[in-house]
Amino acid sequence: MSSATAEASPARGVIRRIGDVSRAYGSVxxxxxxxxxxxxxxxxxxGDTLHYIALVVLxxxxxxxxxxxxxxxxxxxxxxxxxxxxxxxxxxxFSRKSVLVGSDLVRAILPCRYCGRRAPGTxxxxxxxxxxxxxxxxxxxxx
Numbered sequence: 001m002s003s004a005t006a007e008a009s010p011a012r013g014v015i016r017r018i019g020d021v022s023r024a025y026g027s028v029x030x031x032x033x034x035x036x037x038x039x040x041x042x043x044x045x046x047g048d049t050l051h052y053i054a055l056v057v058l059x060x061x062x063x064x065x066x067x068x069x070x071x072x073x074x075x076x077x078x079x080x081x082x083x084x085x086x087x088x089x090x091x092x093x094f095s096r097k098s099v100l101v102g103s104d105l106v107r108a109i110l111p112c113r114y115c116g117r118r119a120p121g122t123x124x125x126x127x128x129x130x131x132x133x134x135x136x137x138x139x140x141x142x143x
Contacts, residue, residue, distance in 0.1 A: 059072050
């Protein structure tokens with residue numbers, strides 16, 4: 001066996017594996033249920049990206065400081081870096097369905113903590129501002 005044939009053999013194996021993987025992905029992409037899943041994931045990723053960009057712009061506009069933007073980025077990234085390894089252990093120990101449902105419930109409940117809070121002195125949207133009733137100069141007075 002020549003050295004050229006020996007070198008071509010691993011290359012053929014790699015090409016064959018790439019072809020197998022391509023056919024497997026092709027069958028997944030061709031399924032009816034994949035497109036809505038992909039489209040939903042695309043919309044979710046797009047929304048997450050817009051949300052992140054809006055937060056960065058808002059923080060910079062409100063503070064005018066790059067340090068505040070860096071703090072925002074740190075608050076977004078550090079939990080992922082710290083909790084990532086722990087999340088892997090949790091997912092391995094419990095059923096994935098219960099972890100997904102539990103995490104979604106926590107994500108739904110956490111914003112509810114802020115529902116009753118407001119800045120001091122600002123009326124909430126359901127609280128009308130009461131002003132004393134005064135007559136307008138255009139309305140005739142009653143006898």
